[in-house]
Amino acid sequence: MFTPHQSAYFAHWLTQSGKVENQVSKVIASARVDMNPHQIDAARFALKSPLERGVLLADEVGLGKTIEASLVIAQKWAEGKRSILLVVPASLRKQWNQELWDKFELPSTVIDSKIAADFKKQGFSNPFEQQDKIIICSYEYLAQKKEYSLRLDWDLVIFDEAHKLRNLYSKSGSKRAKSVVEATEHAQHRVLLSATPLQNNLMELYGLSQVIDPHFFGDEKSFKALYVNRKKNSDALEDLKERIETLCHRTLRRQVQQEGGINFTNRYSITQDFTPLPEEWDLYQQLSAYLQNPENQAIAPNAKHLVSIGLRKILASSSFAISDTLKGMVKRLREKQQVSEDSISDIDTADDWHDIDFEEFVNSTQATNRLEYEIEQLNSFQKLAESIEVNAKGEALLLVLRRAMESTESMGGQRKAVVFTESCRTQIYLNNLLEKNGYKGRTVLLNGSNNDPQSQAIYKDWIEKHKDSSRISGSKPSDMKAALVERFKSDDADILISTEAGGEGINLQFCSLLINYDLPWNPQKVEQRIGRVHRYGQKNDVVVVNFVNRKNPADQRVFQLLNEKLKLFEGVFGASDEVLGAISENLDIEKRIYEIYQKCRTDQEIEQQFNKLQDDLKDALEVREEATRQTLLNHFDRDVVANLKNQRDKNKIFLQDYERVLLDLAKAELPEAVFVDNHFQYKGKRFDIRWSLAEQNDSEFFRLQAMEHYLAWELVKKAKARQLEPTHLTFSYNQLEGRYGALQPYIGQSGFIQVVKLVFSYNQGKEKDHKLFALAYTDNGQPDGGQRLTNENAEHLLCIPATAEPFVDELPKQAFATQLEQLLESQTLAKADELDQLYEVEENKLDRWKKDREASYQITVDELNNDIDLFKKETRKLASTREKIEAKKTLRKLERKRDDAMTAFHEARKRIEKEEDEMIDSISAKLELSCQTDIIFTARWTLNA
Known part of the structure; x- marks a missing residue:
């Protein structure tokens, strides 16, 4: 249907550059994710000028800043700029690593002290210097190793949760923040991501601007005089807003809703009370009293905080979990080793705890006697836990599960539930409990390792099902999660039981029931959990179930705090980014709750301390300068909604053209393939040009993705490398799918056509724009030539099926000189x-x-x-x-x-x-x-x- 010359045209057309939005659209065409106009708009904003030092992407929480940043990374990668650094909170490193691979097939590596040591053994002295891999590290690691980062000229640096850097400007600002910024001072381009760039005052905006470009504002003194001291002056505020329009991009959830791209659903709460059995409550009181004793010798002093918090979480989770944990502690103590954080590995956390150098035991008779007494105490606690056969909270789960599923189903959702626990052992207990009570063979486990036989079998079946498919990434943790989520999504499973680490980096929009079996004290973690189901793509209202212990006033106040004060479980969006940002910056709420559990011995003390925490929380949540922030960040463009709709239309048109040309390339290069609509069969495999169809049909995704090793790239390279001999192309208009009406007057005519590529270079050759043009004219056998075709008509001509014959006459040498000039x-x-x-x-x-x-x-x-x-x-x-x-x-x-x-x-x-x-x-x-x-x-x- 198409000739080698047309194939060359298609290959060059697909790989030309051009408008920023078209470059971003090409990246989108190769990604395994649905895009929204606001995400394309944000990426376009970040890529708009090679002269800029960077930008701040500040879309509200829940709008996909990770996708926006990934688009920017993918575009830089496509341009051959591959020295890229991602600086993120430690708990998000794996998530970024998986997102980049799963959605964009961008290779990355997480760098920390252990991995750096392994690299050093392999002969790599600089852990940041990895060939053709995006580097991901934590803020802490980059600050510690800034001398290694400074040896590299980064093409792009992304800072996730960039509000951590906003006090950089002040003398009392974080030393770590200053070290992080210094470590990337040679970066060509920076992208800062934060839903809460301004929390308390305008100087934080000045601080973030200094991270991006020290020459954006003058200095701290002039900024204060111009804007902070005149914040009630509308002219000053308007001036500031105008200045930061090139620096900051922000879209609001309500704007996206108005555009119609995302329909955010509601979330509803179900509270399930339970009363611990007498033996459960006895265990809780005994172990809690032990943890409150400051004289304890069993726990290493510099691990006491982490171990105590872990033990309290396990104790609140289940008697089965604490029983095995206590057994391990006693064994360790009898081997003359103090209890450290690795003794409570049952907490399958998504966060990384820092390494601790544990102190040796004090070899005194008093310490030894004390330790023997504690071993006996812990042993008695373990025996009591082991004797408990039923947990009241587990029985309450069986009761609420049926009610919650009925509620979810009445709102259009599936009878599926994701149950979150903080304990791996509780996860096993819940799985056994559910298997015995109507869910045999209907559960899926998800955690940080998934070494259990059930998960391994699911993984093996998934690998077999998708063998020789692009669904298999080659990363076992990533593929394991994909296999388990696919099983949960299928008709073969009803319940996913997940730990914190397991729930990291997964999207479960097809499920609309979430059960917090164990409720974290950190509101950010609660919101992240709910965000697994209540996110873009969720079509149904979401039900969130929480358990409340009737006998524990501290548990009741924690739930009240999260529910009534932070409103995490009700409404369209849950806690706002303003609220969560204010808490994380001004109040370590998890630490404060731990101190209440650890120090308060009476109900009255618990009540007083929670009242104080609530007052402190109120102070932290005072939204100072609310009007200023709203005016400054939320109304850059009064036509945001109209612009987003326009962006959607333009992207749709370009993608249609892009997919058509990509398919035409395949038709030109694979004459033996069988084409049907927007897919084709080749060598026993089906190839789809859209990722959603590839997922649906379990087929190959035919696209020009980041890694240049699949069929589409092979065809492009082959078409570009071919020697093109002089030819006569005969186009058959009636074989065209669709019609180019403007070409009808040229039916029956002949002429010459030339395809030319213009390559513009600037920025000392670092930036190159490749633009492809078709020039054509009719001659009807006249030597002087006839009518010129427009560039658009000439391009459309090349998209019509044709045959080719050798052209034996001499090609015109000067006929295109004027057109080309x-x-x-x-x-x-x-x-x-x-x-x-x-x-x-x-x-x-x-x-x-x-x-x-x-x-x-x-x-x-x-x-x-x-x-x-x-x-x-x-x-x-x-x-x-x-x-x-x-x-x-x-x-x-x-x-x-x-x-x-x-x-x-x-x-x-x-x-x-x-x-x-x-x-x-x-x-x-x-x-x-x-x-x-x-x-x-x-x-x-x-x-x-």
């Missing part, structure tokens, strides 16, 4: 104009920076003048001559100080102007434009009916 001139002017606009933005930014810096010095002079005027007024009131003489001396000192400040001002102005000139020269050099012209082929053509 005009094309080159118009495209060069357009590109120069585009670069001029980028230059103007940078020039304006630097001009404002210069004025800010000058204003800072002027402020000092003005302050001294004010001091002098005030001092003069005061000296007029003096009576004695002696006092007047002393005052005169002081006045002279102030005036000399003012004069010195004026001198410094004038000297500084020269330095600032020189620095500005140097930066403008640097920008100008980056914008020097060159163009290379490559003729792909020239051919004779005829268009038949």
